[in-house]
Amino acid sequence: MVINMKYKRQGQILKIIQEQNIKTHEQLIGELNKSGFNVTQATVSRDIKELGLVKIPLPDGGSIYSSSNDISGELDRRINMITDTVRSVEYAMNNVVVKTYPGMASAVAASVDASMRGDFLGSIAGDDTLLIITASEEKSAQISEKLMKLFR
Numbered sequence: 001m002v003i004n005m006k007y008k009r010q011g012q013i014l015k016i017i018q019e020q021n022i023k024t025h026e027q028l029i030g031e032l033n034k035s036g037f038n039v040t041q042a043t044v045s046r047d048i049k050e051l052g053l054v055k056i057p058l059p060d061g062g063s064i065y066s067s068s069n070d071i072s073g074e075l076d077r078r079i080n081m082i083t084d085t086v087r088s089v090e091y092a093m094n095n096v097v098v099k100t101y102p103g104m105a106s107a108v109a110a111s112v113d114a115s116m117r118g119d120f121l122g123s124i125a126g127d128d129t130l131l132i133i134t135a136s137e138e139k140s141a142q143i144s145e146k147l148m149k150l151f152r
Contacts, residue, residue, distance in 0.1 A: 021064045057107035086151040091140040098130040
């Protein structure tokens with residue numbers, strides 16, 4: 001019985017995030033409560049992890065939950081929206097530096113992380129700069145070239 005309730009709840013979560021732009025756990029909990037599911041923050045966190053939900057960037061700098069199954073088409077759309085915010089892409093040694101307009105580095109980072117996750121070791125974003133760390137200078141050159149094509 002508990003397992004059935006879990007699957008029903010998780011199905012409702014997927015339905016909610018497809019129909020609405022859900023930005024926070026609290027907003028998701030509220031929508032689940034409206035649907036008759038009395039849930040806690042911990043339950044929703046577990047469900048998000050089990051469902052493989054990810055946050056994708058919005059043009060205004062915020063982000064919403066999305067199913068990782070839906071992410072490829074959504075990512076293409078989001079990347080097209082943020083393409084104009086990238087000012088430059090350069091690399092040095094095992095680092096790639098992406099310069100953006102102020103306030104857009106996090107949105108660019110989220111898109112790059114989701115679309116190229118296995119290509120680099122990690123990334124960090126500030127206000128207008130994204131730093132991508134790779135395993136080698138050769139990998140940095142490859143990623144830099146790929147990003148230049150993507151954002152031009």
